[in-house]
Amino acid sequence: MEKTITQRSAWDKVLTKLQKRSLWMLHYCTGCGAVELPPTMTARFDMERFGIMPMVTPRQADILLITGYLSVKTLKRVVLIYEQMQSPKYVVGFGSCTINGGMYWNSYATIKSLDQYIPVEFYLAGCMPRPEAIIEGFTELIDRIGEGKANSWEDYYKNYEFYRKNQEHVFGTIDTRTDIPDDAKYFKIGEVEK
Amino acid sequence: MIADNYLAHTADPRVRKPEAATGSPRIEEEIIKAIQDATGNESFSLKAPRRIEGPVDSDRLHTLASLIWSRVGFQHLSAISCVDWLAEDEFELVYHFWSYRDFCLVSAKTRIPRETASMPTVSDLWQPALFFERDIHEMFGVVFEGNPDLEKYILSDWDGPPPMRKDFITREFAHDHFHFRDYEPDWDELVKGGYHSNRGEGGTDV
Ligand code: SF4
Numbered sequence: 434m435e436k437t438i439t440q441r442s443a444w445d446k447v448l449t450k451l452q453k454r455s456l457w458m459l460h461y462c463t464g465c466g467a468v469e470l471p472p473t474m475t476a477r478f479d480m481e482r483f484g485i486m487p488m489v490t491p492r493q494a495d496i497l498l499i500t501g502y503l504s505v506k507t508l509k510r511v512v513l514i515y516e517q518m519q520s521p522k523y524v525v526g527f528g529s530c531t532i533n534g535g536m537y538w539n540s541y542a543t544i545k546s547l548d549q550y551i552p553v554e555f556y557l558a559g560c561m562p563r564p565e566a567i568i569e570g571f572t573e574l575i576d577r578i579g580e581g582k583a584n585s586w587e588d589y590y591k592n593y594e595f596y597r598k599n600q601e602h603v604f605g606t607i608d609t610r611t612d613i614p615d616d617a618k619y620f621k622i623g624e625v626e627k
Numbered sequence: 628m629i630a631d632n633y634l635a636h637t638a639d640p641r642v643r644k645p646e647a648a649t650g651s652p653r654i655e656e657e658i659i660k661a662i663q664d665a666t667g668n669e670s671f672s673l674k675a676p677r678r679i680e681g682p683v684d685s686d687r688l689h690t691l692a693s694l695i696w697s698r699v700g701f702q703h704l705s706a707i708s709c710v711d712w713l714a715e716d717e718f719e720l721v722y723h724f725w726s727y728r729d730f731c732l733v734s735a736k737t738r739i740p741r742e743t744a745s746m747p748t749v750s751d752l753w754q755p756a757l758f759f760e761r762d763i764h765e766m767f768g769v770v771f772e773g774n775p776d777l778e779k780y781i782l783s784d785w786d787g788p789p790p791m792r793k794d795f796i797t798r799e800f801a802h803d804h805f806h807f808r809d810y811e812p813d814w815d816e817l818v819k820g821g822y823h824s825n826r827g828e829g830g831t832d833v
Contacts, residue, residue: 539798
């Protein structure tokens with residue numbers, strides 16, 4: 434039976450309901466914004482009550498949190514990590530540096546908008562966003578997952594060439610060891626050529 | 628006096644008190660005199676307690692460095708810094724030598740022309756110079772003769788000019804090289820349905 438990812442069966446609804454309350458977060462803490470995460474995770478704001486917990490490996494994580502500026506060199510690592518993660522996966526751009534370069538807007542070394550290189554589920558504005566904003570963002574994400582709307586990750590399969598081209602523009606070709614066209618076939622998304 | 632304050636910090640009896648810090652500038656004078664005798668360079672002088680500074684010709688720097696290196700206590704090349712004097716068309720390299728025995732910093736300043744910026748390495752004396760020189764080579768384009776490894780260091784995928792030179796306009800480079808997000812006044816409407824980059828509207832090429 435053929436089924437596309439956007440048609441939601443009853444099973445999908447059950448699945449997303451379960452999925453939205455069990456999110457594992459991989460935080461890529463290169464930027465200064467990372468200091469707002471400990472209060473978010475620990476007793477004061479207690480992220481765990483939403484079912485969000487930190488995860489140590491990309492393979493088992495659902496959320497990739499990019500906490501600030503990315504230099505070209507770190508972007509390369511982020512792409513590697515992103516491609517290792519299992520879909521569905523959600524990238525969160527954290528702080529104004531990921532949105533438009535922030536205070537590093539004229540730096541020669543940092544990228545200016547993250548969504549040119551990997552699809553971003555949502556951005557948290559602020560320099561840096563407070564734990565309240567993070568919680569707000571995550572509850573919104575939970576709702577969107579429940580409604581089956583949080584599917585920015587499909588965009589990477591659909592427009593792989595676009596992302597690939599932008600990545601190559603800044604750091605050349607890399608072998609990420611992940612077969613994106615094959616993954617796309619598995620999820621029955623788009624026609625992707627490598 | 629600075630030296631007195633310094634003593635207050637090192638009240639630990641295990642630390643051997645430098646003679647210079649006890650009020651007599653004997654060690655500084657000794658070092659200045661040693662430099663004078665060995666290299667004939669009379670321009671080194673005391674800038675502050677335990678801070679000796681002076682210019683040196685670029686072809687004499689290695690001789691001076693060996694002299695300082697051979698003096699017991701100067702095990703530490705604490706930094707090499709580079710200054711770009713654009714108007715004078717010169718780079719200034721500042722070598723900071725620190726002595727743990729004498730608690731004394733010697734800064735040797737040397738100038739080299741910008742176009743043919745090259746310098747003999749001091750990594751044969753202090754190994755950490757390998758990294759300092761590699762870094763300066765990457766950021767300013769100064770060639771250090773005799774340094775075995777001047778490969779890319781931090782800017783691993785860089786193909787532009789050395790970015791710390793004053794004539795490198797970082798703003799222009801960033802604008803040519805990276806995609807800039809357009810200002811979207813209705814951003815909060817956009818994000819309601821999930822954020823999508825403005826790919827369709829021609830602002831795509833980075
Ligand atoms: S947005 Fe602000 S807090 Fe976050 S990484 Fe950039 S400068 Fe640092």
